[in-house]
Amino acid sequence: xxxxxxxxxxxxxxxxxxxxxxxxxxxxxxxxxxxxxxxxxxxxxxxxxxxxxxxxxxxxxxxxxxxxxxxxxxxxxxxxxxxxxxxxxxxxxxxxxxxxxxxxxxxxxxxxxxxxxxxxxxxxxxxxxxxxxxxxxxxxxxxxxxxxxxxxxxxxxxxxxxxxxxxxxxxxxxxxxxxxxxxxxxxxxxxxxxxxxxxxxxxxxxxxxxxxxxxxxxxxxxxxxxxxxxxxxxxxxxxxxxxxxxxxxxxxxxxxxxxxxxxxxxxxxxxxxxxxxxxxxxxxxxxxxxxxxxxxxxxxxxxxxxxxxxxxxxxxxxxxxxxxxxxxxxxxxxxxxx
Amino acid sequence: xxxxxxxxxxxxxxxxxxxxxxxxxxxxxxxxxxxxxxxxxxxxxxxxxxxxxxxxxxxxxxxxxxxxxxxxxxxxxxxxxxxxxxxxxxxxxxxxxxxxxxxxxxxxxxxxxxxxxxxxxxxxxxxxxxxxxxxxxxxxxxxxxxxxxxxxxxxxxxxxxxxxxxxxxxxxxxxxxxxxxxxxxxxxxxxxxxxxxxxxxxxxxxxxxxxxxxxxxxxxxxxxxxxxxxxxxxxxxxxxxxxxxxxxxxxxxxxxxxxxxxxxxxxxxxxxxxxxxxxxxxxxxxxxxxxxxxxxxxxxxxxxxxxxxxxxxxxxxxxxxxxxxxxxxxxxxxxxxx
DNA sequence: CTGAAAGCGCTAACAC
DNA sequence: GTGTTAGCGCTTTCAG
Numbered sequence: 001x002x003x004x005x006x007x008x009x010x011x012x013x014x015x016x017x018x019x020x021x022x023x024x025x026x027x028x029x030x031x032x033x034x035x036x037x038x039x040x041x042x043x044x045x046x047x048x049x050x051x052x053x054x055x056x057x058x059x060x061x062x063x064x065x066x067x068x069x070x071x072x073x074x075x076x077x078x079x080x081x082x083x084x085x086x087x088x089x090x091x092x093x094x095x096x097x098x099x100x101x102x103x104x105x106x107x108x109x110x111x112x113x114x115x116x117x118x119x120x121x122x123x124x125x126x127x128x129x130x131x132x133x134x135x136x137x138x139x140x141x142x143x144x145x146x147x148x149x150x151x152x153x154x155x156x157x158x159x160x161x162x163x164x165x166x167x168x169x170x171x172x173x174x175x176x177x178x179x180x181x182x183x184x185x186x187x188x189x190x191x192x193x194x195x196x197x198x199x200x201x202x203x204x205x206x207x208x209x210x211x212x213x214x215x216x217x218x219x220x221x222x223x224x225x226x227x228x229x230x231x232x233x234x235x236x237x238x239x240x241x242x243x244x245x246x247x248x249x250x251x252x253x254x255x256x257x258x259x260x261x262x263x264x265x266x267x268x269x270x271x272x273x274x275x276x277x278x279x280x281x282x283x284x285x286x287x288x289x290x291x292x293x294x295x296x297x298x299x300x301x302x303x304x305x306x307x308x309x310x311x312x313x314x315x316x317x318x319x320x321x322x323x324x325x326x327x328x329x330x331x332x333x334x335x336x337x338x
Numbered sequence: 339x340x341x342x343x344x345x346x347x348x349x350x351x352x353x354x355x356x357x358x359x360x361x362x363x364x365x366x367x368x369x370x371x372x373x374x375x376x377x378x379x380x381x382x383x384x385x386x387x388x389x390x391x392x393x394x395x396x397x398x399x400x401x402x403x404x405x406x407x408x409x410x411x412x413x414x415x416x417x418x419x420x421x422x423x424x425x426x427x428x429x430x431x432x433x434x435x436x437x438x439x440x441x442x443x444x445x446x447x448x449x450x451x452x453x454x455x456x457x458x459x460x461x462x463x464x465x466x467x468x469x470x471x472x473x474x475x476x477x478x479x480x481x482x483x484x485x486x487x488x489x490x491x492x493x494x495x496x497x498x499x500x501x502x503x504x505x506x507x508x509x510x511x512x513x514x515x516x517x518x519x520x521x522x523x524x525x526x527x528x529x530x531x532x533x534x535x536x537x538x539x540x541x542x543x544x545x546x547x548x549x550x551x552x553x554x555x556x557x558x559x560x561x562x563x564x565x566x567x568x569x570x571x572x573x574x575x576x577x578x579x580x581x582x583x584x585x586x587x588x589x590x591x592x593x594x595x596x597x598x599x600x601x602x603x604x605x606x607x608x609x610x611x612x613x614x615x616x617x618x619x620x621x622x623x624x625x626x627x628x629x630x631x632x633x634x635x636x637x638x639x640x641x642x643x644x645x646x647x648x649x650x651x652x653x654x655x656x657x658x659x660x661x662x663x664x665x666x667x668x669x670x671x672x673x674x675x676x
Numbered sequence: 677c678t679g680a681a682a683g684c685g686c687t688a689a690c691a692c
Numbered sequence: 693g694t695g696t697t698a699g700c701g702c703t704t705t706c707a708g
Contacts, residue, residue, distance in 0.1 A: 006483070010686085011686065012685075020694080020695090021695045021696080022695090023687085023694075023695060024694060026687065027687095027693095027694090030687085034694085035693070035694085036693055036694085039693080039694085053458050054458055054685090055458070055460060055686070056686095057395060057399045057460045057684085058399050058684070058685035058700095059686055060395045060686090060700095061684090061686075062686040062687040062699080062700055063686080063688080063700085066395060076414075076423050076424055077417045077421055077424065077621070078417075078420075079415045079416075079420075082414040082416075085441070086414055086415065086441060098455060099438070100437070100438040100439070101437075101439045102427075102436075103423070103424055116391070117436060119391065120392055121394045121395065121436070122393060122395045146346070228622075228624075257622065258625070260625070282622075283415075283566075284595065284625075284626075286566075286599075287595040287596070287598070287622075287626055287627070289625070289626060289627040289628070290627070349701070350701075350702095358679090360701090360702080360703095361679055362678060362679075365677095365678090372677055372678085373678085374677060377677085392701090392702080393700090393702070394702095395702090396701035396703090397703075398702090399685070399703090400683080400702040400703040400704075401702080401703055401704085402684070678707105679706100679708080680705105680707080680708090681705090681706090681707095682703105683702105683703090683705105684701105684702090684704095687698100687699090687700085688697105688698090688700100689696100689697090689698090690695105690696085690697085690698105691694100691696070691697090692693105692695075692696085
């Protein structure tokens with residue numbers, strides 16, 4: 001399939017065939033109201049007959065809008081971001097927009113260059129789960145200087161002048177910890193995440209729930225991990241402690257899953273001797289060695305709401321206040337905390 | 339952030355500042371060889387000073403190439419397709435291309451409209467894991483009529499005139515079944531996938547391996563499923579059989595994981611009484627109740643190779659023969675077949 | 677090596 | 693209702 005056997009049909013071709021102006025055809029295509037019924041009918045027929053497809057590149061250049069919005073995520077393999085992407089697409093497609101998705105590989109530099117490219121492609125707006133260092137402002141300033149609306153998701157950057165949509169991390173931390181307490185745990189350890197807002201929020205919620213129950217735990221009960229392998233290692237260290245924790249709250253499901261693996265490997269029973277909680281409700285949680293109790297973040301909902309706000313900002317004439325939306329989490333109790 | 343405080347810099351602005359023609363600046367930007375060293379230096383300096391960013395929409399319209407390739411997958415949440423996407427992006431980014439990813443939701447109609455949109459956006463090429471019915475040709479004919487190069491991945495469509503890159507499904511079916519046989523299974527059941535080439539190929543490989551070992555199994559040993567829930571149901575039916583299978587080969591990891599859940603729930607031990615195999619090596623396979631033996635499909639490699647072929651076709655002057663590339667699978671033996 | 681001319685295919689704004 | 697006039701910002705082609 002080298003060259004198009006037949007070059008694509010243009011507005012001009014339709015117009016010539018019908019002896020009308022290009023503008024008239026253009027208006028019909030865009031469903032403008034000011035076209036005669038009869039003319040419209042003929043044009044529509046011809047369009048179908050010649051199988052005309054608008055050229056969006058030309059349209060974008062002339063209209064100075066591309067109807068493309070960029071979505072930047074740190075890792076496409078995480079189903080969390082896949083779900084967000086689906087929520088975004090489902091919201092904007094009916095409105096005539098397309099998404100282009102970029103993977104920053106959890107790297108601020110890569111992310112910056114991805115964003116530059118999207119900007120060069122003239123996207124109408126940006127949705128970013130940013131991999132920038134927590135107090136950075138550079139990238140956001142550049143986007144703002146270009147005047148392109150953007151919405152931050154999953155990770156908060158208080159210094160950025162943008163709306164934010166994400167899970168309520170503190171609440172999730174509280175819910176998870178309270179749940180373990182209710183189930184009888186007295187020595188609750190936490191495997192915290194990387195130093196980004198989701199990890200920090202969940203840690204804060206964990207501490208609040210402990211304080212509210214008047215529980216003290218040794219510093220050694222706080223570990224760190226970012227995936228299943230490091231969660232496994234973290235749990236091994238926790239298991240060596242004396243007294244050993246009787247509850248582990250992992251900042252996400254992979255970390256909690258890795259922790260469970262270490263616990264079971266050590267011959268310790270879940271949930272009898274140690275109860276475990278995660279966050280994220282990844283779809284395989286129910287299939288694990290011991291089905292994992294977790295908290296659903298409402299990923300698709302994050303995508304939908306963020307997209308909605310972005311489109312609102314794009315469409316709005318005037319500047320809007322930068323809202324912060326926290327999605328309400330849902331606890332899902334399974335075997336690991338029975 | 340409503341309007342750009344300062345309108346974007348254009349080639350024309352740079353040219354005016356320097357008293358050179360727009361063409362000269364354009365050539366410097368595109369790294370054409372025919373520009374004087376001194377001129378180039380000055381232009382480059384000005385570009386940096388004014389922070390010029392090329393407008394890709396205008397560039398695409400004039401050059402009649404967008405440097406965008408479209409990737410259409412049936413489900414973004416599957417990490418398999420996430421990995422493919424990463425492989426694709428990693429290959430084409432350095433060459434100046436961007437990917438736009440679409441999710442067809444396993445629906446041929448949605449896929450067709452996604453492809454139409456991508457075509458309207460003037461993508462330079464398409465990568466498709468197609469959700470069309472197996473013997474359909476309509477969509478492919480339309481793409482071919484437009485003269486846009488495309489490569490099929492994961493699912494084969496013999497009637498389409500396009501290169502194909504995917505896992506070697508028959509080989510995976512043989513490998514999985516042989517592995518179960520080697521581990522001592524004598525009554526091997528198969529939970530087959532939907533009637534698409536991956537499922538059909540694995541089923542064929544399963545049958546070949548059985549035949550080669552002179553094994554006969556009752557028809558009731560063949561079940562169907564597409565995910566963990568249906569895999570669970572399928573396994574429940576298998577467990578009710580007499581004689582009961584002593585090995586189950588699930589066409590993918592979710593189906594196999596669901597099957598394991600049913601088996602364990604019935605109080606049957608894995609691997610002692612029933613051994614289980616999957617395909618896909620999803621990253622959580624190691625965390626399941628019983629770590630799942632599986633076969634790695636080399637998803638990232640599929641993405642890389644498909645992208646490489648596509649770029650080759652785009653760049654090539656003449657038509658190339660439509661190659662078929664099968665990625666070599668790797669067996670990963672874990673607890674479930676010990 | 678440099679630049680002028682001529683669009684790419686479409687749309688905004690305003691006349692008729 | 694319809695069509696005209698001007699581009700959008702860049703690249704192609706080809707003459708200097």
